[in-house]
Amino acid sequence: MSVRNIGIVYRKELREALRDRRTLVSSILVPLFIFPVLTVGIGFSAAALIGQASREPSKIMILGGEDSPAVVAGLQQVKNLQVVPARTDYTDLISNKRIRAVVDIPNGFQTGSELGQHPEVKIYVFSGDMKSMFGATRIERYFSEYRDNAVKDRLVAEHLPESLMKPFSVKQQNVVSEEKVAGESYGGIVVYLVILMCMTGAMYPAMDLTAGEKERGTMETILSSPIKRTHLVLGKFLLVLTASLATATLSVISLGASFAILSRLARLHSEGEPLPVLALHWRTIVAIFAMALPVAVLFSAALLTISLFARSYKEAQSYLTPMTFVVIIPAVAAILPGVELTPQLAVIPILNVGLLCKELVAGTYHWNYIAVIFASTCVYAGIALYLAVKMFQRESVLFSS
Amino acid sequence: MIEVRNLCKRFRDKTRGEIRAVDNVSFRCQPGQIYGLLGANGAGKTTTLRMLATILEPSDGTAVVCGYDVVEQPTKVRASVGFLSTATALYPRLTARELVEYFGRLNGIDGRPLKERVDGIFDRLEMNGFRDRHCDKLSTGMKQKTSIARTLVHNPAVMIFDEPTLGLDIMTARSIISFIRECRADGKTVIFSTHLMTEVEKLCDLIGIIHGGKLLTEGTLPELREQYRQNDLEEIFVQVVGADRMPQETR
Numbered sequence: 125m126s127v128r129n130i131g132i133v134y135r136k137e138l139r140e141a142l143r144d145r146r147t148l149v150s151s152i153l154v155p156l157f158i159f160p161v162l163t164v165g166i167g168f169s170a171a172a173l174i175g176q177a178s179r180e181p182s183k184i185m186i187l188g189g190e191d192s193p194a195v196v197a198g199l200q201q202v203k204n205l206q207v208v209p210a211r212t213d214y215t216d217l218i219s220n221k222r223i224r225a226v227v228d229i230p231n232g233f234q235t236g237s238e239l240g241q242h243p244e245v246k247i248y249v250f251s252g253d254m255k256s257m258f259g260a261t262r263i264e265r266y267f268s269e270y271r272d273n274a275v276k277d278r279l280v281a282e283h284l285p286e287s288l289m290k291p292f293s294v295k296q297q298n299v300v301s302e303e304k305v306a307g308e309s310y311g312g313i314v315v316y317l318v319i320l321m322c323m324t325g326a327m328y329p330a331m332d333l334t335a336g337e338k339e340r341g342t343m344e345t346i347l348s349s350p351i352k353r354t355h356l357v358l359g360k361f362l363l364v365l366t367a368s369l370a371t372a373t374l375s376v377i378s379l380g381a382s383f384a385i386l387s388r389l390a391r392l393h394s395e396g397e398p399l400p401v402l403a404l405h406w407r408t409i410v411a412i413f414a415m416a417l418p419v420a421v422l423f424s425a426a427l428l429t430i431s432l433f434a435r436s437y438k439e440a441q442s443y444l445t446p447m448t449f450v451v452i453i454p455a456v457a458a459i460l461p462g463v464e465l466t467p468q469l470a471v472i473p474i475l476n477v478g479l480l481c482k483e484l485v486a487g488t489y490h491w492n493y494i495a496v497i498f499a500s501t502c503v504y505a506g507i508a509l510y511l512a513v514k515m516f517q518r519e520s521v522l523f524s525s
Numbered sequence: 526m527i528e529v530r531n532l533c534k535r536f537r538d539k540t541r542g543e544i545r546a547v548d549n550v551s552f553r554c555q556p557g558q559i560y561g562l563l564g565a566n567g568a569g570k571t572t573t574l575r576m577l578a579t580i581l582e583p584s585d586g587t588a589v590v591c592g593y594d595v596v597e598q599p600t601k602v603r604a605s606v607g608f609l610s611t612a613t614a615l616y617p618r619l620t621a622r623e624l625v626e627y628f629g630r631l632n633g634i635d636g637r638p639l640k641e642r643v644d645g646i647f648d649r650l651e652m653n654g655f656r657d658r659h660c661d662k663l664s665t666g667m668k669q670k671t672s673i674a675r676t677l678v679h680n681p682a683v684m685i686f687d688e689p690t691l692g693l694d695i696m697t698a699r700s701i702i703s704f705i706r707e708c709r710a711d712g713k714t715v716i717f718s719t720h721l722m723t724e725v726e727k728l729c730d731l732i733g734i735i736h737g738g739k740l741l742t743e744g745t746l747p748e749l750r751e752q753y754r755q756n757d758l759e760e761i762f763v764q765v766v767g768a769d770r771m772p773q774e775t776r
Contacts, residue, residue: 132630136619143618143659144618340614341613342614344575344580344612344613347580350603350633350679
């Protein structure tokens with residue numbers, strides 16, 4: 125009988141939710157479209173802007189170098205470097221972004237370097253400004269080529285082999301699967317997204333099914349029916365949970381598609397290496413959703429309980445908005461580089477799941493942590509659900525209007 | 526049948542301390558009778574009726590509705606009661622038919638019996654013209670009919686009406702009044718609260734005057750007229766509650 129009643133409430137809430145434009149927008153449209161727009165739109169624009177900046181010639185100034193004509197002439201020949209006449213107010217020009225960098229060539233640079241006096245070239249830049257950095261890199265690249273050529277010339281003059289310049293080489297080699305590389309690069313974002321979307325998806329229905337019901341005056345109607353309040357709250361809770369999981373699932377699908385598009389576009393438009401494609405193994409996806417399930421239960425029950433205290437939809441919104449920060453802070457902390465699972469962190473809600481899922485995406489399975497985190501999150505979720513059921517029994521909460 | 530025994534409801538208020546919204550109220554209503562609870566705003570009518578419908582739990586005392594105790598068997602009480610008030614709104618995104626069916630299912634009716642029951646009610650209340658229209662698109666009269674259909678879907682033996690005509694136009698209010706009469710004719714036990722003397726005069730077999738949470742007097746209209754030597758119910762009411770006593774705020 126009880127399962128039947130919970131099912132009746134659930135089906136009715138689902139029917140109403142599917143007819144509600146606000147629920148459809150927040151649970152389906154936003155997760156489906158916001159990520160392509162954010163990742164492809166912003167990501168592609170950023171890539172295009174960086175690409176454009178890297179192709180744009182850098183305006184630079186040369187100070188000194190009168191006694192090093194070959195060096196100056198060489199600099200003037202460098203592709204993508206535009207040398208402007210020297211001025212004394214170059215610091216202002218750099219800070220006002222009128223020029224990107226200034227190269228200060230010391231007196232007697234050319235002869236000094238030939239005699240092994242180790243002269244120092246200074247490059248003045250605007251630290252943190254991307255275009256200034258591009259200019260400085262081009263200058264540095266020119267000088268390192270100049271240095272290599274100088275050494276090479278000397279070796280030739282001394283009849284020594286060129287290989288003396290580089291007696292050995294160092295090379296990095298990736299030994300980890302493509303899946304793990306992608307997991308390490310993008311895993312954090314996926315985890316953050318699943319956690320945040322479990323919350324976002326639950327938010328609107330939680331408010332609508334409690335404070336919204338009070339505001340519309342249907343709470344008294346349903347309370348006068350023979351359904352037990354426990355069954356009523358469980359039916360409502362299941363709908364909020366459905367919305368939470370649906371939003372999270374759609375977000376991950378949409379993000380996966382966005383990444384695929386983004387890496388294709390990046391390959392087409394950038395000269396650099398293609399981005400690793402986020403290809404998650406089905407086992408990882410199942411594992412993430414298995415861990416996300418108690419988190420979604422926790423959010424659904426907690427949001428339902430909090431918004432039940434509100435008398436209107438607006439009041440519920442003001443209660444739940446701060447909750448977003450409570451979730452975002454541990455979710456962001458989990459994706460920070462260097463933050464890794466410890467026994468203490470394994471019992472902090474949200475943060476623990478975030479850290480664990482980051483490992484799962486990277487293909488690492490620490491079964492002890494998985495057990496502890498799953499169990500602790502289930503306990504928190506259970507407490508939240510128990511509170512939701514208890515609050516539905518309290519007249520002062522139900523009739524707070 | 527309804528038997529109310531020493532029913533009390535106390536609330537805690539931060540500024541005013543403990544409030545006795547309903548204070549030791551007792552009365553009885555038999556099948557085929559309409560009991561009118563007459564009182565000003567804040568007199569304790571709504572709280573009393575909410576306790577009878579088991580939406581609120583009594584602080585003390587109890588009531589027996591159709592043989593079920595409101596404290597011990599609230600689910601069975603709700604299954605025997607149809608509760609209608611201006612606060613019992615409809616789900617805006619369900620159609621009239623879906624709404625009535627939903628409440629039918631919550632009352633344990635399903636499948637063919639539910640369909641037959643709903644068809645019967647929709648025919649009787651002439652609701653077939655808007656059965657598939659969403660409740661937020663219905664006129665006030667249509668909404669009221671849908672609410673009535675909701676209260677009738679499980680054919681309850683007891684009907685509780687809490688100021689059912691409040692804020693309604695004359696025609697809709699009249700249809701509610703005639704529906705309450707039909708309930709009595711069907712042999713249902715009816716409790717009806719209002720602050721309108723005319724409605725009480727028109728409808729009620731028994732009248733209870735409630736003020737400050739206390740049931741000050743009760744009887745049939747002729748009995749009250751004789752007891753207070755007044756013909757006009759309003760005069761009787763004023764005499765009972767005291768002309769200079771302002772109604773106590775309870776919520």
